[in-house]
Amino acid sequence: MPSERYQALDLVSTLIAVLHPDGNTAFVNAALENALGLSRRMLEGADFPHWFTDPGMLQHALAGARGQDFAALRFEAVLRRPQQEPLPVHASVAVVEPGGDVLVELWPLEAQARQDREERLREQAQAHKELIRNLAHEIKNPLGGIRGAAQLLEMELDRPELAEYTQVIIHEADRLQSLVDRLLAPHRHPHLVGDVNIHEVCERVRALVLAEHPQGLRVLRDYDTSIPEFRGDRAQLIQAVLNIVQNAAQALAGRIATGDAEITLRTRVARQITFGRQRYRLALELHVIDNGPGVPDAIKERIFYPLVTGRDGGSGLGLTLAQTFVQQHHGLIECESAPGRTDFRILIPLP
Structure with a gap:
């Protein structure tokens, strides 16, 4: 059975359909079922180009596959979904074997943009983490010296009213120390699972x-x-x-x-x-x-x-x-x- 042959494709997050050369659906994976909101039973055996707002693009690709004009073809398309907004996708059509089934892979453009954004955020988060950790350590040592010097200076002052200025230094040093401690907090404590x-x-x-x-x-x-x-x-x-x-x-x-x-x-x-x-x-x-x-x-x-x-x-x-x-x-x-x-x-x- 074709569905058993292609069952491993259910483990893939990409939307995948396997088509007979005439465009009828031999198999769809779970990701494509979820995207369309339709069961595999309803999709298998149906004319797959029907689910595109412009079926001609996929039909043209299938004709090229039948004539062995290419090994793989890519294009942008829009997938129709019952009772849902149409889904813009990047499509890839590849011949599984000459004269046999055709593999159609679909990448939702919104999902691709989201993945790119997530990847960018992760990279930025890692860079910020390293920067913060290094910067916090560089700030922490001088802060201790500044606070200690202000305390020693306060002890030597002969006019009590001048202590107001040393107290400002001590207070601001403590505030910065608290900020540094918060910056370092996620990296100090072990992950208690x-x-x-x-x-x-x-x-x-x-x-x-x-x-x-x-x-x-x-x-x-x-x-x-x-x-x-x-x-x-x-x-x-x-x-x-x-x-x-x-x-x-x-x-x-x-x-x-x-x-x-x-x-x-x-x-x-x-x-x-x-x-x-x-x-x-x-x-x-x-x-x-x-x-x-x-x-x-x-x-x-x-x-x-x-x-x-x-x-x-x-x-x-x-x-x-x-x-x-x-x-x-x-x-x-x-x-x-x-x-x-x-x-x-x-x-x-x-x-």
Whole structure:
């Protein structure tokens, strides 16, 4: 049976169809089933070019395959999907064997753009991590000397009112030391792995935020209680989610004052999802959604960079640390934001 012959293609994240030379479908893999929202049984035996907005492009490629005019052909196309938006794809048509089946591979252009963005973020995060670690170590040693010298100077002053200046030096040195400690925090502590229930994490964060904002803020729960436990560092995940929720609460200051601020904690299971250039059968999808003003356009592309903040007095480290902690769980954080709705989505592979 053709479907048994090509069954290994179900393990591939690329959308793949195997066609007979006449264009009828011999096999589709699970990724293509999911993209079209149709079962394999409905697709196999059907005319595959029918699922393209311009069937002629694929028909032309199949004719070339039958005539052995090429070994492989690439083109851009749009895939029709029932009750869904059309899907722009990059298509590759290759002959499996002369006069036999034809392999059609489809790469969603949005998925390719997302993968490129994820790869760029990972590379940037690694570069920032190395820069921060080296810079923090370089800053830390002189800070201790500056603080010590200010303390010794204060002891030698014969006019007490001058101590105000040495206190400024000591206070600022302590503030910078605290900033350096926060920059180094993810690299200092070992990764303590245990069984994690994500809803216990969410409830702990919810309690902490509501204790800080007892009036004017609602933190809503929308949980999928079937999500299994997974191995992870509970303390790191609490800190990651807390940083995101606290950021949301700070952005909601105006709405908290008027009493209509809302943050939603939503958990779901994502199936057959690709991120970090890997495909996962199951992944945790944790959303932190707020009804605030949205992320300013000027920093939207840089919110996970260290020391980038849209708030006066903010350190710009909360989201950087959250991304670092989630990446240590082989996951990532994404953000979609518009006025009235900001959605931070945490993705972590599940067993």
